Amino acid sequence: MGQRFTWCNNKAGRARILEKLDRCLINTTALDYIHLALVKDLSRVASDHCPILLEVFKPVEHTKNIIRYEEVWASYYGATALVKNVWMRNCKGDLTYILNLKFKRTLKTLFYWSKAKYQDLNALRDKLKNEVLEIQLDKSEGEIFFEKLQILR
Known part of the structure; x- marks a missing residue:
């Protein structure tokens, strides 16, 4: 989600290059916990790259309450x-x-x-x-x- 292009070489005219860079790296431990992820491209302010934000959503797990004899x-x-x-x-x-x-x-x-x-x-x-x-x-x-x-x- 977000910008159409996430990188610019900061040149003008025909020398200007715009690219979509949308890679986000995570390790396998994080993959075990992620159930839904969303990658957002934030606004480019003082850089030639748009910051990439990875939002991770873990659904609420409904655990069944077990009643045991006391x-x-x-x-x-x-x-x-x-x-x-x-x-x-x-x-x-x-x-x-x-x-x-x-x-x-x-x-x-x-x-x-x-x-x-x-x-x-x-x-x-x-x-x-x-x-x-x-x-x-x-x-x-x-x-x-x-x-x-x-x-x-």
Whole structure:
């Protein structure tokens, strides 16, 4: 893309030579990463050559998110009821398809459930940290009540 001619010998009249030079060199490592390239000829300003710009575009790769079972899910009481609930849903098809679908649904449900659960746990952790900080500030300022000391412990 760009200029029709990219090089000029800077002479006038019939001695003037215009050529299209559109070569761009890259190594093999760069070739592995390039999926789409565009060569642009920029404007000639103070030289007899037009600068050549190589624009490299790498398309966004969509990676499929894989959900894997986490052992910590088994330690939560609510996870068992959640699995039972998902497992009891009716499915149609042959036995292998039904089994695969139930595993898929269960993993997906557990994943989103645990994500919400961890958000709740993080909020609870932040709340408890603030309570502990307040009690520690009260303790540093003077005497502290027995109830607050128990909470701190």
